[in-house]
Amino acid sequence: MSTATAPAPAPLNRKLKRWPGWVVLLGVVIVALLIGSTRSTGPLTDEDRLDGIAQHIACPECEGESVYESQSPAAQNIRIQIKSLISQGTFSDDQIIAYVETNFGTKTQLVPKATGFDAVVWALPVFAGVCAIAGLTVAFRRWRSAADTVPTEADRAIVDAALAEQDDEH
């Protein structure tokens, strides 16, 4: 089995690439992610909030569009309703979506529920991912055990004969 190995880099380059360099890198990444994920984005404007909610609601009169995407009168009407509820300042996003669902029909949500049969659409991707990882693990293990097989005397004899034949040709 051939294993590619690293070349001998220049001294400074080599020093930088040792584990401390990687530890510093990891530290910077962790700090950056911590700052980025905890930093406040500032208050959402009503319009940003409206867009976020509208993306979760299907346009009742359109084909495959959300209320956010559609320019149909029905979608505009729902956007006006949502905007009105947002401006009152007392409703959460979920409450507004529930209001729209109650008033415009049960088909209006674009996000399947995580309960009942609808949960299948959430569970199956996870199941597929787990199967994929398990499959890869099993395959690599099998290949590794196959690769680790010790050649028999007969195998060695075949290789020796082939090498001898090659030497004769040269």
Place this chain on the structure above:
Amino acid sequence: MLGATVNGTLGHSVLLVGLICATFGALATVYGIRTGDSRLLRTTQRYAFGVALAGVAAFGVMERALVDRDFTLAYVQQVGSADTPFLFNITAIWSALEGSILLWLLILVGYTAVIARRFRKRLADPLVAWALVVMFVVCIFFFVLTLGPADAFRAGAIGVTKGTGPNPLLQNHILVLFHPPILYLGYVGMTVPFAFAIAALITGRVGERWLTETRRFALFAWGFLTIGILLGGWWSYEVLGWSGVWGWDPVENASLLPWLTGTAYIHSVLVQERRGMLRVWNLTLLVSTFALTILGTFLTRSGVIKSVHAFSNGTIGPYLLSFFGIVAVVSLGLIAWRGDRLRSPGAIDSPMSREGAFLANNVLFTVFAFVVLLGTVFPLIVEALQNRTIKVGSPYFESMVVPFGLVLLFLMAVAPVLPWRKASTELLRDRLFWPAWVGVIAMVVPLVFGATGFAALLAFGLGGFAAGAASRQLILATRRQGLRGLVGRANGGMVVHIGVIIVAVALVASTTYTHSSVIELTVGKQASYGGHTFELVAVEGFTTARSNGVRAKVRVDNAKDYSPAITTYTAFGSNVPTPSVRNGVLDDIYLTIEPGAAPGDKTATIKVFIKPLVVWLWIGGLLMVVGTGLSGFPGKRRRRPTDPTSAPIPIGPDPDPVSEEPVSV
């Protein structure tokens, strides 16, 4: 079946001729193979050219009917109009089901003729002959569609002298001219590697030779599909007025599915060419890619799933579903039949190897394709099993795409530096160090400028990491070979990777950091939003032969005027918003006008979207196209196609530029 009109009769006639040519072509080729009659096999080219001529003629006749406004045809009554401009009359042919199938047929017969021409000296070779049989059979299916459920030449109602023209969304942007044909060049192009895969299974020549025969076809089909998808996103951005490029609509998903499996294939095929492994996997991917083009067409053209892009419904569903079933059963049956020859002797020694990374990439793409398919068809499953309706929209897909995207970016960073067989930890530490720091910079710079969000920052970091790895390989290759170092599969592929990374980063930025506001503008008064100023210059009306509408002239940043509009197409009575966009390197300003404005008004309500980095989507896409072109040409150290690439790898220098001579950067 025959229409009573000149164009109808002509159209049906050439389609019948095409059907006959394809049928005789398939039968003659099979007979020639069975009897070993090489003289007969050499005539295959004539049948292929006959099929091509018939397809081109049928398409030409329909175009002529549209341009001449031949309202005796039902299809022209449906999509033709005396008021539609010439350009959109031309593009009207693919604005509904029947014409789209004609376009599909045109491209399919074109590929068939190209294959017959390309392999004209090897028509007696059973591999080529069987591949042509498969192409002929697919042609037969599409000729049957054009004469049956998707008959574009059917006579229309008597006495009709005008039509509505194509859907309003399909007659207000020039991208309508390019997006569908280019997408179909990719979609239909997947038929070629599929045909050779089936031919390899039938002949039992399941080694690597057929892969090298079809490598460029697969690559260019993938390239066209990529361009087509990106142009579709651009069209959506410029036309639909919601400022997005991808809505996870069923039609969009139908084009994405074969792209995902096709992307997996063009990676895993390298493992087979190099190591002789993954034969069953590659065949399955090719079959899946082709089958998904048929399934996607069924889902979006049969009317089972509603979509803003569907533009048609018809009775074509059972035909497409049956064909999909036949393709799946026959292909899987052949793979099972040839199972003994498909076993590969090699082993992937380590997950920390080029082939290990390709396999992981493949599994990821396949699972992602499964998720997209599941989300697309889940409403159908619920309706069939529980007799109720639900919808699965973009929030579902967007929540799913994040983990896949992040892992793929990570693999794109690591895979290019991995050697074949096995990598040591020292080697990875050496080769990944500087690319990883590029990733850190790509994460920290946006953070300094105020970027937030764990997933977005991680995506920027991984994007930088992957770009660093790809650039590293290109730097090494160009140092050694000059500009020729950009050519060839490995290095052209790195150019594609950089394009993909740019697209990914632009998508993340434009979806995460888009802000919008509705602004009441008054003539002569400035308003500010998102660091820009907006001033209403005037609200104007406009009238054309087919539409009228209102547009607001808005001056942005005291410079150029932009004119978002609402157009009412008189034949349809529907309002179509037309956004106006100021493109910029850092952000786009996307303007739409809210309903209610009238010509002469002194005020107008404008919706403003500030969308970062959108223009980089198109730049990244262009780079992907360039990279695909570079990948299609052989590098300096080209293997001869006849070399047994599955043979044990010889001891000596690795021809891969990175593996061959690792240089510390």
